Amino acid sequence: MNTEKFFHYLSWVATTTGLLMYVSYIPQITNNLAGDKGSPVQPLVAAINCTLWVTYGLLKKPRDIPVALANAPGILFGLLAFFTAL
Template sequence: MGDNKSAKTNQSETKFIKYISWIATITAILMYVSYIPQISNNLAGDKGSPVQPLVAAINCLLWVVYGFFKSPRDWPLVLANFPGIVFGLLTFFTAL
């Protein structure tokens, strides 16, 4: 009887972690998409600092490599950080 309760708790925790991982994925993507106004400003001549987006792109690259090569692959981690590489580099290069 105790095992059944433990199994249900474990199943609930697993479900909770899965939901949290996908919510975190969506918020991370939104965080990197928010670079778009800075990219627009950079292109319009109102340049921002290139340092933060470059560091963000490097950080995201490391997380994507980690998530892709770990076993099993951590797709929410990969998907959450891939836009950071793209938008971080775009922001960096347009700020130069």
């Protein structure tokens, strides 16, 4: 396998695992809403981090769409986990 093909596959595997990482906030959000509150710090920091990476991915020339896609759910789910933990 050549280097370009390797990095193409690696980027999409990393995108998929990034999406799964942030979707995994759903149980914490559910627990927060049920009254079993978790810490709001980590989800807030994750949301800020993801906002920076999405901005980077979309403003970079050429755009880095896998980076933006992998981090976009982290903004939503990080903020949801943060606000429901308060």
